[in-house]
Amino acid sequence: MEIEKCINQKDYLLIECRKGLIKIIPYTESIIRIRYTLENQFSEKESLFVEQNTQQNIHYSVEEKKDIIVFSTRKVHIQINKNTAAFTYMNASGGLLTKEPKRGGKTLVPTEVLKPVYDENTEIENSYNVDGGARAKAVTTEHV
Structure with missing residues (x-):
C-alpha cells in the first residue's frame, strides 16, 4: 500500500495511499488514534469506541524522509514506511513498542451489512x- 501524499492538518495527519486514506489523530501525548478507510473520505458517524470531545490540543511534528514519514508527539513516535504504509511505534527514547510487518499490516475487506x-x-x-x-x-x- 504505497503512500502518495501526506497532508498535515491542524489536529491530525492525513495520509493518502493508493488504496485508501489513513488519519493519525493525537488525543494525548501517548494516545494516538489511527483511522483507515478504503473510501474517498472518512465516515462522519461517531465512534462507539471513542469518547467524544476528549481530543486535547496536542502538539505533534511530521518529518518526511526518503523512505519514511515520522509522526511524533512528546511521548510517542510513529515511523510509516512510504512503500508499504507499515507502522513502527516507538516510545520517546526510541525504544520499540510494536510494529507491523515490513510488507504492511493493514487490510480491509468490504462487507455488505x-x-x-x-x-x-x-x-x-x-x-x-x-x-x-x-x-x-x-x-x-x-x-x-
Missing part, C-alpha cells in the same frame, strides 16, 4: 431447529 427491519409492514418467517427452538426473522432488510 444488512439489518432486520421490524415495522408494521414486517412479515415474520418462523423456522424450527432440531432442538425444537423457534426462530423468527424479518423478511425485510436494509443495507447499513
Whole structure:
C-alpha cells in the first residue's frame, strides 16, 4: 500500500495511499488514534469506541524522509514506511513498542451489512431447529 501524499492538518495527519486514506489523530501525548478507510473520505458517524470531545490540543511534528514519514508527539513516535504504509511505534527514547510487518499490516475487506427491519409492514418467517427452538426473522432488510 504505497503512500502518495501526506497532508498535515491542524489536529491530525492525513495520509493518502493508493488504496485508501489513513488519519493519525493525537488525543494525548501517548494516545494516538489511527483511522483507515478504503473510501474517498472518512465516515462522519461517531465512534462507539471513542469518547467524544476528549481530543486535547496536542502538539505533534511530521518529518518526511526518503523512505519514511515520522509522526511524533512528546511521548510517542510513529515511523510509516512510504512503500508499504507499515507502522513502527516507538516510545520517546526510541525504544520499540510494536510494529507491523515490513510488507504492511493493514487490510480491509468490504462487507455488505444488512439489518432486520421490524415495522408494521414486517412479515415474520418462523423456522424450527432440531432442538425444537423457534426462530423468527424479518423478511425485510436494509443495507447499513
